[in-house]
Amino acid sequence: xxxxxxxxxxxxxxxxxxxxxxVSIGAxxxxxxxxxxxxxxxxxxxxxxxxxxxxxxxxxxxxxxxPVALSIPDGGVVSVxxxxxxxxxVPQADPQLIVEVAPGGDQxxxxxxxDSRRVVARPLLTTIHVDNxxxxxxxxxxxxxxxxxxxxRDPLMRGWPDYLAERTRAEGMKNVAIINHGIGGNRLLQDxxxxxxxxxxxxDVLAMPGVTDLILLEGINDLGLSGLTLPGMSEPFPAVEAxxxxxxxxxxxxxxxxxxxxxxxxTLTPDLGSPFPGYATEEKDVIRNEINEWIRNSGAxxxxxxxxxxxxxxxxxxxxxxxxDAGDRIxxxxxxxxxxAAAIDLDLFR
Numbered sequence: 001x002x003x004x005x006x007x008x009x010x011x012x013x014x015x016x017x018x019x020x021x022x023v024s025i026g027a028x029x030x031x032x033x034x035x036x037x038x039x040x041x042x043x044x045x046x047x048x049x050x051x052x053x054x055x056x057x058x059x060x061x062x063x064x065x066x067p068v069a070l071s072i073p074d075g076g077v078v079s080v081x082x083x084x085x086x087x088x089x090v091p092q093a094d095p096q097l098i099v100e101v102a103p104g105g106d107q108x109x110x111x112x113x114x115d116s117r118r119v120v121a122r123p124l125l126t127t128i129h130v131d132n133x134x135x136x137x138x139x140x141x142x143x144x145x146x147x148x149x150x151x152x153r154d155p156l157m158r159g160w161p162d163y164l165a166e167r168t169r170a171e172g173m174k175n176v177a178i179i180n181h182g183i184g185g186n187r188l189l190q191d192x193x194x195x196x197x198x199x200x201x202x203x204d205v206l207a208m209p210g211v212t213d214l215i216l217l218e219g220i221n222d223l224g225l226s227g228l229t230l231p232g233m234s235e236p237f238p239a240v241e242a243x244x245x246x247x248x249x250x251x252x253x254x255x256x257x258x259x260x261x262x263x264x265x266x267t268l269t270p271d272l273g274s275p276f277p278g279y280a281t282e283e284k285d286v287i288r289n290e291i292n293e294w295i296r297n298s299g300a301x302x303x304x305x306x307x308x309x310x311x312x313x314x315x316x317x318x319x320x321x322x323x324x325d326a327g328d329r330i331x332x333x334x335x336x337x338x339x340x341a342a343a344i345d346l347d348l349f350r
Contacts, residue, residue, distance in 0.1 A: 147182025151326030163341035
């Protein structure tokens with residue numbers, strides 16, 4: 001995982017969500033990655049509540065490690081290794097989201113895993129917190145797969161949040177750190193892949209230390225699934241209108257403001273042409289545009305980012321620009337994610 005802002009002490013947060021019932025942790029380590037390999041000289045063993053092992057990660061509850069000394073450069077890459085005492089089943093995720101697993105005993109101190117294989121799964125590691133006294137702007141990118149980075153080909157550059165962090169580093173903005181809390185398939189109003197944005201706001205934003213800014217890009221999955229009946233469902237998903245999304249945005253703004261957190265609204269990107277039947281229609285695009293006009297003009301947000309304008313085809317604004325399409329008409333490519341990051345005014349965070 002790439003860290004946006006470095007520092008001298010670090011702790012990790014594990015969270016299996018509600019779908020992972022119980023995880024027994026036998027050992028955990030963190031180390032720098034240099035030239036694609038774990039730097040064993042930097043490796044540190046992690047403890048949880050003072051204990052190196054025997055900890056239980058409970059369903060739906062985060063588990064924070066104790067802080068450990070580790071000098072991480074800005075934009076540095078770290079590897080976290082876990083030894084689990086019992087097998088678990090973790091949720092699947094974006095096909096580009098890969099974890100490496102190996103059977104047998106504890107290999108958390110090894111430079112390379114023996115008899116390992118790579119699987120598509122959402123890792124238990126959700127956040128890396130780095131102590132850095134220079135950082136006074138902590139930005140949470142909060143959304144679905146378009147924030148999580150589905151469509152990115154570089155596993156260490158996960159979507160527009162990582163390209164935004166790259167821009168801030170290039171500008172010498174050492175006071176800025178960025179947390180990516182996008183979840184592929186996530187929805188604003190109802191649980192699906194992970195808790196809904198409304199339900200997970202406390203855990204993923206309000207409980208994060210030092211958060212100053214929230215960039216909100218969520219709601220396209222609510223629209224896409226609106227009125228659809230998937231295999232195995234007896235009833236369709238509830239119909240979603242613009243007013244439902246707007247009401248949820250208003251709730252998030254109010255809750256964040258009680259903690260002194262600025263909320264920056266991001267317009268929903270186009271998705272017409274999606275191969276998923278019924279997900280993107282002209283009728284739903286009308287609702288998307290209604291939501292975007294509210295984001296732009298209501299004054300409800302502290303600031304806005306117009307991702308829609310940044311990646312849409314000027315000739316066919318209901319579609320992603322072909323050069324920015326990862327191939328499914330929904331998710332941006334790396335070029336598209338770079339364009340999204342470029343659309344963000346860095347003066348918002350100076």
